[in-house]
């Protein structure tokens with residue numbers, strides 16, 4: 001298939017994004033603009049020099065830069081602008097449903113109020129729902145390099161805004177911070193009605209995926225690449241239809257894999273795992289949903305059925321109602337039926 005044809009096909013697929021850190025969608029141009037209006041000096045003197053700094057050997061090197069970038073976000077309008085920029089961008093890529101993460105502790109630890117963060121993000125999500133017809137869910141992520149006690153404080157701060165939050169997640173530095181560290185706060189979060197997900201098996205071992213399932217009781221695993229090290233774990237994921245939200249460009253940029261050709265998504269689909277493709281931190285990793293689909297499809301030579309399966313899986317793995325899932329899945333199937341490809 002010609003590259004331009006593949007791009008056009010991917011553009012037209014109705015898509016769902018289930019693994020996106022809103023702070024990771026902070027493009028350098030907007031970062032400069034917000035830094036300027038908040039009178040904050042950035043370490044960089046130009047957009048080019050920021051982009052040059054985006055070379056990472058591992059997750060931690062990325063996180064250090066990602067947390068620094070987020071420091072210019074102070075006011076509700078900043079969080080609105082960040083979220084709105086992301087939503088208009090993915091709307092242009094035919095993303096019709098999003099389930100996005102935010103990291104409250106990255107902001108509350110700097111003295112920014114939980115209300116400021118969530119009101120800005122939610123206002124943009126609501127506007128996108130009204131004006132762009134994008135449906136959404138919001139997931140509050142605990143930072144795993146901090147203590148469980150800190151996570152409990154965040155849970156407490158979230159309670160007045162419980163009606164705006166659908167689930168909790170677990171992100172940041174994985175190695176040395178296993179899911180088991182957060183058993184109690186995940187239990188308390190479930191008691192508040194939050195759905196549960198966690199990053200596991202990105203840099204950490206398959207054992208961390210077991211812990212996320214058995215100890216945290218997550219309904220979905222973010223990344224989960226390392227599951228293929230453990231056949232019993234793969235069986236478990238298949239039997240319970242636990243989705244894995246994969247992020248191919250992120251995996252290449254953070255050296256989770258050496259090159260895109262090594263990405264495990266096809267192996268996972270072949271085994272019957274509910275694998276999906278997302279963008280993680282698109283401003284840092286070189287692409288949004290379409291670029292993730294495109295680079296994966298190109299490197300792994302994905303065929304029509306595999307592309308369609310990935311798109312369907314994302315709606316299946318989402319937290320939409322059964323009826324909404326079926327509607328989107330029909331749209332995906334209809335779309336592929338109109339295409340004349342193998």
Ligand code: HPA
Pocket residue numbers: 021024059066171172173174199202250280281
């Ligand atoms: N992994 C863990 N934590 C993160 C990531 C990621 O890819 N992106 C933002 N926080």
Ligand code: ZN
Pocket residue numbers: 019020021171199222280
């Ligand atoms: Zn992530």
